[in-house]
Amino acid sequence: MGLTSTTVLVMAVVAAVVLFASTIWLWPRLAGRTWRAVTGRIALLLATQLAIFASVGLVANNAFLFYGSWADLFGKQQDLGVVVDHSAGGKRIKVMGTQRLDVPGGDRPERGGQIQKIAVDGEKSAIKSPAYVYLPPEYFQPQYAKKRFPAAIVLTGYPGTAENLIKALKYPRTAHEMAAKGKIQPMVLVMLRPTVAPPRDTECVDIPGGPQTETFFADDLPTAVAGVYRVGTNAANWGIIGNSTGGYCSLKIALHHPDRFAAGAGLSAYYEAPEDRTTGDLFQGKKELRQRANLLWSLDNKPPAKTSFLVTSSKKGEPNLKDTLRFIDKVRPPARVSSILLDSGGHNFTTWKREIPPALEWLSGRLTSA
Known part of the structure; x- marks a missing residue:
């Protein structure tokens, strides 16, 4: 049974209720001063508190999907080995499985679309x-058999799981419903977390002597996807969007790679790569790389390109408001910038779910099909 399953949650709640009732019922019998009575009281109290703590934790996790699995909770990787098929014309993607969307007609791809897990x-x-x-x-x-669709890379925060984009933030379902209403054009979404060299947080940087994460997202990923799926290959056909760390990565990659991406959206993004115990030394003492990873510095020092940016923040609850306003102020033509500024909203899934529909509509309006 998975960490986020309803069965696990119900079992934890039932255990908490039973243990609480047992404590009330058995307490008079354990009121003595013998070692058995004292041990019984301690055991009941500990078991009850653990069950209540587990229930509350599971409710919170199911609401916000901090962890997608037991392995994620305990810091272990559970991804299956990557099977790479090099035989079909040099393709760099292997489809590992498919799943339906929870929408009317979701059992038929031509009505509900389809989600494919890939390597x-x-x-x-x-x-x-x-x-x-x-x-x-x-x-x-x-x-639409000959149509090449616009595509967008969708990134989680750190550490995050790609499943959060499907289960909690509901990108596929939102895109499906909005396209059905004519609010956005049909788009292919490529969803993953920015942590492609786990457990290290690479901040989508090409680390000297280390993981070349920016190259992966800016070059390898769109090239591989276009080699397998019917999507466009020009910058006008590609966008990138993410939240938190994924938002920073999206803005940075769109800013530095206008030849590959026409638009980048950062939900609750920050604008400078942190360096801490999760990242390690990202720049190996190279000042020019550290400056390049600072988006505000890049806007001041990099020639503007014809790229569109979307940034989001809240007047109350988001720590990035000041830097978001600075980012907006520094964007120069031919680049364009748009914003979503909520009156209030924290750095969490509830806020991002309010921003995703208008962000997808904005993104759709800046991409074209091939």
Whole structure:
């Protein structure tokens, strides 16, 4: 049974209720001063508190999906070995499985679309990573057989799990519903976490002598996806969006790679790569690399390109408001910048779910099909 399953939650709640009732019922019998009575009281109190703590923790985790699995909770990796198929024309993607969307007609791809779990083998970066690809219903319909769809990379925060983008933030379902209402065009979504060299937080940086994460996202990933799926290959066909660390990565990659991405959206993004125990030494003492990873510095010192940016923050609850306003102020033509500034909202899934629909609509309006 998975960490996020309803069965596990119900079992924890039932155990807490039973233990609490047992404590009340048995307390008079354990009121003596013998070692057995004292031990019994201690055992009941500890068991009850642990069950209550587990229940509260599971409720919170199911609401916000801090951890997607037991292995994620205990810091262990559970991803299956990456199978790379090099036989089919040099393709760098292997489809590992499929799943349906929880939408009407979701059992038929031509009506509900499809989510595919894939393994990506980065040719230039040598990074291998799992990901999920959402294919809209139109992808499977005969009248669109020759169409190349716009695509967007969707990134979680750190450490995050790609499943959060599907289960908690509901990117595929939101895209499906909005396209059905004509609010966005059908798009292919490539969903994964920025932690492609776990457990290290690479901040989507090409680390000297280390993981070439920026190369993976900016070059390897769109090239591999375009080699397997019917998506465009020009910058006008590609966007990138993410929250928190994923938001920083999205803005940075769009800023530094206008030849590959027409638009980048950062939800609750920050604008400078941190360096701490999770990242290690990202820049190996190279000042120019550290400056390049500072988006505000880059806007001041890099020639502007024809790229669109979307940034989000809240007037109350988000720590990035001041830097977000500075980012907006520094964007120069031919680049364009848009923003979502909520009156209030914290750095959490509840806030991002309020921003994702308008962000997808914004992204759709800046991408074209091939």
